[in-house]
Amino acid sequence: MAxxxxxxxxxxxxxxxxxxxxxxxxxxxxxxxxxxxxPVHVLVIPKVHLADVGSVAVEGPGLLSALLEECVVVAVEEGVADSGYRVVFNSGPQGGQAVHHCHAHVLGGRQLADQLG
Known part of the structure; x- marks a missing residue:
């Protein structure tokens, strides 16, 4: 594993x-x-190091869908699937990516703002 x-x-x-x-x-x-x-803020990452979501889409066959499937499972297990949740990938410095290893944020458990930022 890289x-x-x-x-x-x-x-x-x-x-x-x-x-x-x-x-x-x-x-x-x-x-x-x-x-x-x-209240719910879980990160879902690939175990292999890929810098951002674009790298996962290009270099990780099937890995992007595996990440998204896990986001859904996390939402269900954390009890926010029915009320609603957000999945966010930040990519690059201007996209707000602080750790340069692809990760999805699963956010829920309260009313989230209509706009990001």
Whole structure:
């Protein structure tokens, strides 16, 4: 499995940095965000290091759909699937991506703003 030295999320996948794990599959890992923006705020990442969602779409056959499937499962298990939730991929510096390892934010549990930003 490809990892990037010094990558925070690669280190979480490797078990070097603790995280509150919500779900894990052979290709993905879901864990709680340490700075939640909603009552439910879970990150879903590929276990392999890919910098952003565009890289996953191009280089990870089937991985993007696996990430989205896990987002849905997280929403169901966290109890926000029926009331509504948001899945966000930030990509690049101007897109607000702080950790350069692809990750989806699953947000829910309260009324989310109509506009982002």
């Amino acid at each position: 990892t990037e030295p010094g990558c925070l999320f690669c280190r979480i996948v490797a078990g070097e940095i603790p995280a509150t794990i919500v779900r894990e599959t052979d290709r993905t890992l879901a864990f709680r965000d340490i700075s939640p923006q909603a």
